[in-house]
Amino acid sequence: MPTTLPSHFPTVDQVGVVERAARFTTRSIKKVAKMQGLRMVLNMIDLTTLEGMDTAGKVKHLCYKARHLHDQVEGLPSVAAVCVYPNFVGLAKKEVSGSEIKVASVATAFPSGNSSLELKLDDVRMAVDQGADEIDMVISRGRFHAGDTQYVFDEIAAVKEACKTARLKVILETGELGTLDNVRKASDIAIAAGADFIKTSTGKIKPAATMPVTLVMLEAIRDHFFATGQMVGMKPAGGISKSKLALHYLIMVKETLGPAWLDNHWFRFGASSLANDVLMQIVKQKTGAYQSADYFSLD
């Protein structure tokens, strides 16, 4: 695994990226391909609750929903993971036990990341000790903007070590990075420092995930794969609430990285309301009619 900060970062042409991203949305996904795509989307969701007012009850209900997305339809896949704050990891772990649903936890002074490295590492260790399968960390955007890329790199590497066997998702918070050049730079730093996944956003800042931003990150993943043969995962998060958009993301993954990434080990959606829209589409595909949103449980 490479453990040094890259010395060169490729640049990105914003106009070209936006144009290419728009092209994916012209793909027409119908019939068998649509059904298969919708099932993939469901199976790639990190069902998320990250609110100040989260309670044990809320987390418990979220976990039940994760296991029973829509019992009225036979044979549906479950979501990939539930994503919660560190203090709910133990509970979530218990609630999803017996299933293969992963528990992901945000950590490192989420969402701002403004704290000392020691506290951040303690945050990570606490989540890992309680059984988190995945850690979603945030990078230090302030340090990044100040030009201290070495600090950003070292911090990710330290968190990676604290994760032990848990898989590390590195949140770049692209809505605070300003340019696509910076998105590419932060992606390369995170990958080089050992990220298992790179992730767009906390969901607390707008804009969250967009197709152009995700495309730039996918290109970083592809370039890393070309250079080393190692796969890295991708997780756009925030702002993806409709099935059609989610399917366009999958088209983008397929055409940029290849079908090997069409698997929840390598691609996730961070989303809270996407699942129900996908369920509504699946029921529509099966019955030919849209149902009211009231027929799909909120959590």
Place this chain on the structure above:
Amino acid sequence: MSAVSPNEKFETSWDLAPAPESTDHVNLESHYDLFIDGEFRPSKSGNRFASVNPATEETIAEVTEADQADVNVAIKAARKAHDNVWSKMPGAERGKYIYRIARLMQEQARELAVIESMDGGKPIRESRDIDIPLAAAHFFYYAGWADKLNYAFPNRRPTSLGVAGQVIPWNFPLLMAAWKIAPALATGNTVVIKPAETTSLTALKLAEIFQQAELPPGVVNIVTGHGEVGAAIVNHSDVNKVAFTGSTDVGKIIQKSLAGSEKSLTLELGGKAANIVFEDATIDQAVEGIVNGIYFNQGHVCCAGSRLLVQESIHDELVRKLKHRMDSLIVGDPLDKNTDIGAINSSEQLNTIESYIQIGKDEGAQFYQPSCPVPEKGFWCRPSLFTDVAQSNRIGQEEIFGPVLAVQTFRTVAEAIQKANNTPYGLSAGVWTDKGSKIFNLTSQMRAGIVWANTYNKFDPTSPFGGYKESGFGREGGLHGLSAYLKV
């Protein structure tokens, strides 16, 4: 009821299901007459030929083969319409007709797009998103000039030339008709136009639009047929202006035959454009531009970026990415909304392309094609790439007019400029670099009519288009496009 494991494995590569555009709304006659003096008329001889769908090899409709006698009638109608009606009409009134044509094209855009794809083989994504909207945009743009000619040429009192004889190619059938007809009408000229023999149908649909717009009879006349019909128009003594888009060989014949006549001439001919990628370019976006440059419209584009000049230091990285991107291109049914590369326009053109691919292999260049499936019937060519191409190879010098890219390398800026200009053609070029100063340095040294920087194949009615050297002369589009149709 229990949920399935979250690690469900999805077996296939998630191939997209067919998504064909409907043809239910298309109204096509079984045969088409000539459009002369505001009405469809049979030819004197009664001869017809088939217009074939290159994706299915089935006949879509029969089209009339005009001859000298028909051309004479058409030009006579155009002369009468020019002298009595169109050139005398106030510009503002002419403008109203042209706006009406543009709006009708927009209203019928879906039908025009489907016919364009059926008749010519281009993907519906392109005919729907590029060809038809751009054709309508040309009419809108030139409609705006019709009453402002005195301001376009201050103190010159510009007047129309008379009858314009126009011959257009098969690669952008309706768009080329719009490029030719719109400025001619705005400037008070009347038109006799011949569409290419393999792609006459959208021009004939445009004739129906002229009728719906109640364009005065004779202002535009459409005569279909093969090369002899074009020659009859060009050589007719009562034509004042000739505009031709097509091959350099035919362009030379036209220029010779017009020597000594008073006819004015514009030619838009072939190209072998260099798309130059520097090591400081944004490589992923450059790859996209390369693909758009050469595989757009199956490479049937006179300004296609058919030569890729890539700085040697990034050659391997760029070619790997380019091949990866080529692997995701979908070749097949032009009417499928997911098709990236449609059918080659004719079996004749497919033979030309295939013979050049053989030439490239014989010349020792490295050949690559993705292994994507193509339909059994119809004329198809997978996107193709030659690396290790020498400046002296024929595939690096001659226009192939198909989805075949020749990749060459360079080391310095000076070498890139030298190689890019070292061609008899000079229609277009592309430059890819993140450094602005390099762009300005290069664009001023390219002997090419259009130079794109960090993009490729972008078209706009306001922007002049035309070539240097054997790519022709005269400009179409923009203010420049007006002067080709005016005495100033």
